[in-house]
Amino acid sequence: MAEHQLILTPNIHRADDFYAELLAAHDGLDKTESEALHARLVLILANHIGDNEVLSQALAAAQPSVPADDDRP
Amino acid sequence: MNKIFEVPLYSYERSEDQDRTTPARHPVVIIGAGPVGLAAAVDLAQQGIRVTVLDDNDKVSLGSRAICFAKRTLEIADRLGIGDALVDKAVQWNLGKVFFSDRKVYEFNLLPEKGHQRPAFVNLQQYYFEDYLVQRVRALQQEGAPIEIRGRNRLTAITNHDDHVTLDIETPEGSYALEADWVLACDGAGSPTRQMMGLDFVGRVFEDNFLIADVIMDAEFPTERWFWFDPPFNPGQSALLHKQPDGVWRIDLQLGWDIDKAKEKLPENVIPRIRAMLGPDIPFELDWVSIYTFQCRRMEKFRHGRVIFAGDAAHQVSPFGARGANSGLQDVDNLCWKLKLVIDGAASEHLLDSYDTERVFGADENILNSSRSTDFITPKSDISRLLRDAVLDLSEQYEFARPLVNSGRLSAPCSYVHSPLTSTDALDGPARSAPGSPCPDVPLEDVFLLPQLGDRFTLLTIDAEAPEHINESGITAQRLSLSCADDTTQALRERYMGAAEGAVYLIRPDQHVAARWPTFDDDLVRAALRRVIGKEHDL
Numbered sequence: 001m002a003e004h005q006l007i008l009t010p011n012i013h014r015a016d017d018f019y020a021e022l023l024a025a026h027d028g029l030d031k032t033e034s035e036a037l038h039a040r041l042v043l044i045l046a047n048h049i050g051d052n053e054v055l056s057q058a059l060a061a062a063q064p065s066v067p068a069d070d071d072r073p
Numbered sequence: 074m075n076k077i078f079e080v081p082l083y084s085y086e087r088s089e090d091q092d093r094t095t096p097a098r099h100p101v102v103i104i105g106a107g108p109v110g111l112a113a114a115v116d117l118a119q120q121g122i123r124v125t126v127l128d129d130n131d132k133v134s135l136g137s138r139a140i141c142f143a144k145r146t147l148e149i150a151d152r153l154g155i156g157d158a159l160v161d162k163a164v165q166w167n168l169g170k171v172f173f174s175d176r177k178v179y180e181f182n183l184l185p186e187k188g189h190q191r192p193a194f195v196n197l198q199q200y201y202f203e204d205y206l207v208q209r210v211r212a213l214q215q216e217g218a219p220i221e222i223r224g225r226n227r228l229t230a231i232t233n234h235d236d237h238v239t240l241d242i243e244t245p246e247g248s249y250a251l252e253a254d255w256v257l258a259c260d261g262a263g264s265p266t267r268q269m270m271g272l273d274f275v276g277r278v279f280e281d282n283f284l285i286a287d288v289i290m291d292a293e294f295p296t297e298r299w300f301w302f303d304p305p306f307n308p309g310q311s312a313l314l315h316k317q318p319d320g321v322w323r324i325d326l327q328l329g330w331d332i333d334k335a336k337e338k339l340p341e342n343v344i345p346r347i348r349a350m351l352g353p354d355i356p357f358e359l360d361w362v363s364i365y366t367f368q369c370r371r372m373e374k375f376r377h378g379r380v381i382f383a384g385d386a387a388h389q390v391s392p393f394g395a396r397g398a399n400s401g402l403q404d405v406d407n408l409c410w411k412l413k414l415v416i417d418g419a420a421s422e423h424l425l426d427s428y429d430t431e432r433v434f435g436a437d438e439n440i441l442n443s444s445r446s447t448d449f450i451t452p453k454s455d456i457s458r459l460l461r462d463a464v465l466d467l468s469e470q471y472e473f474a475r476p477l478v479n480s481g482r483l484s485a486p487c488s489y490v491h492s493p494l495t496s497t498d499a500l501d502g503p504a505r506s507a508p509g510s511p512c513p514d515v516p517l518e519d520v521f522l523l524p525q526l527g528d529r530f531t532l533l534t535i536d537a538e539a540p541e542h543i544n545e546s547g548i549t550a551q552r553l554s555l556s557c558a559d560d561t562t563q564a565l566r567e568r569y570m571g572a573a574e575g576a577v578y579l580i581r582p583d584q585h586v587a588a589r590w591p592t593f594d595d596d597l598v599r600a601a602l603r604r605v606i607g608k609e610h611d612l
Binding site for chain 2: 035036039040042043044047
């Protein structure tokens with residue numbers, strides 16, 4: 001079902017704006033603070049998604065060894 | 074004034090068995106008079122089985138030790154006749170506060186579900202729990218029950234045979250030998266029985282040390298559970314403050330693994346730690362201090378022929394979640410009715426293998442939960458700490474992060490859904506009372522449901538017809554008839570019926586559901602009864 005499927009096709013309307021905002025969020029932060037911000041961000045986004053299946057797919061998709069596109073059986 | 078744990082409660086007395094030339098044979102010998110061994114003794118004695126408890130000591134346990142007793146334990150305690158004594162003495166609490174570094178990040182209320190006789194949790198020193206069980210043993214003796222505690226009787230050798238066990242026992246007046254049909258080893262985490270039999274724990278997961286202190290103070294701390302992550306007074310570690318009866322406060326300070334235990338236990342090292350925690354102006358007195366070391370692991374099997382292990386002797390968990398003593402009581406609850414049927418000849422000894430299956434499953438669930446808590450409390454890598462701290466930071470501001478905070482998932486009984494004794498669910502009813510589950514309590518007209526169950530098989534009918542008794546393969550299930558028409562709180566409907574119009578539940582003596590159907594069917598009920606005593610083998 002689509003609702004339990006991680007979206008891996010373009011889904012952010014203004015991609016460049018988002019990316020700039022993501023970078024800007026780290027302005028003035030050192031490495032440790034940036035890492036903490038990322039950790040908080042991951043948790044906030046994960047809660048927003050909420051769906052355990054989608055979260056598992058996202059964790060798998062983020063693995064360095066797994067191709068981040070289709071070919072899912 | 075003598076403290077309760079300084080007074081001998083079962084002093085050494087010479088037994089006739091010590092003067093015999095051939096060893097006496099006992100049906101059941103229990104090694105260890107802790108909460109688990111004593112509970113098993115009471116449970117069996119209440120069912121008319123002769124039981125002998127051996128302990129190398131003659132007193133209740135020193136210091137508070139297990140302090141959180143969960144609702145399921147209180148329900149089992151009701152069946153053992155000590156529920157009221159426990160609850161009357163214990164401290165009840167619902168509010169918890171969580172601190173991170175130097176600040177409170179949030180508080181929570183357990184908000185226990187209404188319509189249960191017993192509260193979600195109470196705090197009580199382990200020595201009271203043991204004391205009430207010893208008093209219960211004395212009361213049973215007054216009634217003529219064949220139950221005996223032999224203090225300062227230390228097991229020195231044990232040998233398993235096909236149909237019995239031989240035991241060598243050391244006393245202040247020398248040694249003697251005993252034979253037992255069955256031995257329950259309830260002799261704690263260091264179990265001498267386990268060591269003598271050359272059996273070891275498997276699956277070591279985690280090791281840590283805790284400084285555990287009982288502190289007497291008059292301070293106006295509220296009756297709440299306070300848990301600190303990485304506090305200034307114990308950097309990088311955790312701390313817990315919890316109230317017990319008699320103005321005694323329990324403090325747990327995590328110390329880490331690589332420490333000098335003897336040095337940490339010295340008052341000159343303990344007192345400054347506690348003063349830093351409580352603040353400089355609060356006078357307190359140290360009642361008891363101990364260093365507690367834990368592992369998360371279990372024996373591969375809990376049954377070894379005629380010797381059966383229960384409680385910490387069989388499995389050990391971290392203290393987070395109060396899953397030690399509470400799971401030990403569930404072991405007893407699971408084992409005693411089966412042992413009774415085997416001793417009576419109503420079931421074959423293979424029924425006891427289901428104790429192994431069911432309680433190993435329970436132990437694994439407890440080990441999983443307490444290992445997860447341990448991973449949160451003591452992060453093992455930089456990224457694990459980063460995520461943990463992120464959760465705690467967010468929890469201060471955002472409610473969503475609070476369920477991720479893990480300072481212990483409080484003990485709840487497991488469901489035996491995959492047990493060979495459990496029948497397939499045949500009712501479209503609530504998940505919480507599906508076969509395998511522990512029965513949820515329900516308020517009836519002027520009593521509660523759970524005290525009406527237990528010690529026997531019950532056929533609970535709700536708006537359904539059934540015979541008053543079913544006799545099958547040497548056991549009897551007695552009917553308990555209820556109706557949703559009397560269910561003013563709707564708890565019966567919500568917990569046992571759901572959308573169903575009628576329900577028939579077969580309930581085990583340990584108050585777990587064995588099977589359920591929408592209506593009574595003689596063949597199906599009989600098959601489920603045979604299955605629950607190990608006599609029905611599915612094709």
